[in-house]
Amino acid sequence: MANARTPESVAETKQALAEASYLADEPAALVSFLAQRLGKPILVEGPAGVGKTELAKALSRASGRELIRLQCYEGLDEAKALYEWNYRKQLLRIQAGGEAGWEDVHGDIFSEEFLLERPLMQAIASAEPVVLLIDEIDKTDQEFEAMLLELLSDFQITIPELGQVAASSMPIVVLTSNNSRELTEALKRRCLYLWLDYPELEREMEIVRLHAPDLPEALARRLVEVVRMVRDLDLKKPPSIAETIDWARTLLLMGAEDIDRETFEQSMSIIVKHRTDIDLVAERVGMKLSAPQAG
Amino acid sequence: MSPTASPYGQRADAGPPGLAPKLLGFCEELRGEGVAVGTSEILDAFAALEQVPWESQDDFREALAATIAKSQEDRRLFELLFERWFFRAAEAEAIEREVAEEGERHEGAERLDIDELREQIRQAIVEGNDGEMRDLARLAIAAFGREGEGSGVVGVDVQRIRRTLELTAGPQPQAEGTDGAAERPPIDRDQLNRFERHLRRELERDLIERTETLPPSRPLAELDRALPTSPTQDLAAVHRAVSQMKRRLATLGHEQRGRKRAQTVDVRRTMRASLETGGVPMHLRYRPKRPRRPEIYVLCDVSTSVTSASVFFLSVLHALHDSFRKLRSFVFIERISEVTEIFEHERDFTAIAKRVSSEGGVADVSGYTDYGRVWLEFLAEISEDLDPRSTVIVLGDARTNGREPHAEVFAQVAERAGRLFWLNPEPKLYWNYGDSVMAAYERWCDGAFECWTTRHLENFVNIVAGGVPAAE
Numbered sequence: 001m002a003n004a005r006t007p008e009s010v011a012e013t014k015q016a017l018a019e020a021s022y023l024a025d026e027p028a029a030l031v032s033f034l035a036q037r038l039g040k041p042i043l044v045e046g047p048a049g050v051g052k053t054e055l056a057k058a059l060s061r062a063s064g065r066e067l068i069r070l071q072c073y074e075g076l077d078e079a080k081a082l083y084e085w086n087y088r089k090q091l092l093r094i095q096a097g098g099e100a101g102w103e104d105v106h107g108d109i110f111s112e113e114f115l116l117e118r119p120l121m122q123a124i125a126s127a128e129p130v131v132l133l134i135d136e137i138d139k140t141d142q143e144f145e146a147m148l149l150e151l152l153s154d155f156q157i158t159i160p161e162l163g164q165v166a167a168s169s170m171p172i173v174v175l176t177s178n179n180s181r182e183l184t185e186a187l188k189r190r191c192l193y194l195w196l197d198y199p200e201l202e203r204e205m206e207i208v209r210l211h212a213p214d215l216p217e218a219l220a221r222r223l224v225e226v227v228r229m230v231r232d233l234d235l236k237k238p239p240s241i242a243e244t245i246d247w248a249r250t251l252l253l254m255g256a257e258d259i260d261r262e263t264f265e266q267s268m269s270i271i272v273k274h275r276t277d278i279d280l281v282a283e284r285v286g287m288k289l290s291a292p293q294a295g
Numbered sequence: 296m297s298p299t300a301s302p303y304g305q306r307a308d309a310g311p312p313g314l315a316p317k318l319l320g321f322c323e324e325l326r327g328e329g330v331a332v333g334t335s336e337i338l339d340a341f342a343a344l345e346q347v348p349w350e351s352q353d354d355f356r357e358a359l360a361a362t363i364a365k366s367q368e369d370r371r372l373f374e375l376l377f378e379r380w381f382f383r384a385a386e387a388e389a390i391e392r393e394v395a396e397e398g399e400r401h402e403g404a405e406r407l408d409i410d411e412l413r414e415q416i417r418q419a420i421v422e423g424n425d426g427e428m429r430d431l432a433r434l435a436i437a438a439f440g441r442e443g444e445g446s447g448v449v450g451v452d453v454q455r456i457r458r459t460l461e462l463t464a465g466p467q468p469q470a471e472g473t474d475g476a477a478e479r480p481p482i483d484r485d486q487l488n489r490f491e492r493h494l495r496r497e498l499e500r501d502l503i504e505r506t507e508t509l510p511p512s513r514p515l516a517e518l519d520r521a522l523p524t525s526p527t528q529d530l531a532a533v534h535r536a537v538s539q540m541k542r543r544l545a546t547l548g549h550e551q552r553g554r555k556r557a558q559t560v561d562v563r564r565t566m567r568a569s570l571e572t573g574g575v576p577m578h579l580r581y582r583p584k585r586p587r588r589p590e591i592y593v594l595c596d597v598s599t600s601v602t603s604a605s606v607f608f609l610s611v612l613h614a615l616h617d618s619f620r621k622l623r624s625f626v627f628i629e630r631i632s633e634v635t636e637i638f639e640h641e642r643d644f645t646a647i648a649k650r651v652s653s654e655g656g657v658a659d660v661s662g663y664t665d666y667g668r669v670w671l672e673f674l675a676e677i678s679e680d681l682d683p684r685s686t687v688i689v690l691g692d693a694r695t696n697g698r699e700p701h702a703e704v705f706a707q708v709a710e711r712a713g714r715l716f717w718l719n720p721e722p723k724l725y726w727n728y729g730d731s732v733m734a735a736y737e738r739w740c741d742g743a744f745e746c747w748t749t750r751h752l753e754n755f756v757n758i759v760a761g762g763v764p765a766a767e
Contacts, residue, residue, distance in 0.1 A: 027361070
């Protein structure tokens, strides 16, 4: 499994992802395949909790590459994402240098030894090819996006004091976005686009069965159906795949044999996490489930 | 649009052969619909196509989509056009060569009993067999066509056929005649949708063959953005309109804050700051600009002529609740009644429409709008709450059905409120024709707008939230 070569076909990618316990649908497998063949970054968008981040992790497991993750947030800047000069070490060097001339010191303190590598730099400088995950890019500001452009199209970073640092190996780059703001055209232009949505019934069943193998099939089906019913409501936060899996595990622990109204109301808080949503779900979905006696 | 961009014009020869010109034409048309397809995207698309097998429809489409359509909105347009460009090719060729499938295509249908067909289709849907579904869809269309119920409108026919076949999502009713032991497996929505897609494709194919023309390539962008006209319309469309508007309104405030012009000096703070410089006001202090968050009163005509537009409008305003300090909504026909609460509790568009019409209690006897009486009631009951900071919005066609318009009462309302806007769901052309008394009211309004597309609506919300009025 741990081979860093590029896959030959879409089916192979899909297979590799499945072995890394990620059940990709056709588009996801195809885009992952293209990203590796063409060396282009993937921009993954979709609602929260459909496995965007998980895709990157699975890619890293499937291709045997190390995963380097950059979690984005408002106010993230170059110093935390790219590189920073280790000024304390630089100060020490200047003090320790003592009688050496300024010229020597000047040339010395701006060398790679004094560079603190941050995730993006790490990904570029790594000798082994890696998977670089830039998570929730929509949380940063546009300036940061602009800074990424050089990295994404040429896989290189320009450091004024050192010049250009080009990638020694080609990383697979995955950017995720929750679509909370429109990304710039320039960024999108450089990426392959993948929209991940909630999976279809059958695929979600498979996912649940993969992560909770002890769950009986009938119950798993029931569970996925109920989750879909809940998603169809207009909720503040619809349940994600991760929550479906959590719920499946909870049901296992509870030793439930069927999802009746009582079990549902007891464990509902695992998939619905908003007070107004809970009311709505209890009213709309809870009522449809049979009472415990009947079930 | 240039003639090369139209794939199905009267062009005698199909242009240069090969995929490249075809793909370029496709991208050209996408650009025409407002999708930003750059040269780099096209190059990527070609590079991607080199990597996937072309015989798989899905791979081909997904590879193109991943490189060309880079947002969900783009993807939607992509799907619409893709079908026409790449999978109508066979039909286009057939028309050109005047080939038609001979009568034998529906041969099976003559013998097939409708009940049997129903069972077979159920079976195919449950199994999810695409080829089978397609063939059965053809049979169903043929069987249906024999009964002479076809309306010629694809969308209508799809639903009629589905109903005739008694196909619904969810658990299936027991099969008649059996002893109840053989329970039918349930059909889920996705599977049913897939069958409907087949039906639609086949119907369209039929239509193409009958009329010997391909569906016209029309600018999708404009058509898609008219206001929903029926309450059953896709809720997703409402959400899309709202989310776009929300995004624009959110950035609107920032533009305003960045602008230095037209600021007011805060005298008190300037004097306080001048103490540092011995009482000489060296530094001017300005009042901070705050986004205007008005108190809004919306009055909606819900008589049959304008219901859907107004309910849509109301739900949009409620979705935009963050932009307003306080929002109260009223509906009226002959009387006026407050419905703010319904919108706070109900989230489903159709449910709202239903509750508004059943609980509003605004229709009296005739069910025709009585504007005069509405103003009198509004003035008597609500107007005490109005102050100069409040904005009143009226949505209606100003058709009084010949009753007294009471424009002077309306003027009093306008005077008490800070601002008063009128939105008319009719195009401006129809104002003041027939029983429309728009002119009588318009002179008291701070603005009267026609409002029948989402763009009109968006423009208007901009204005209310403190933006610059866009040019008409």
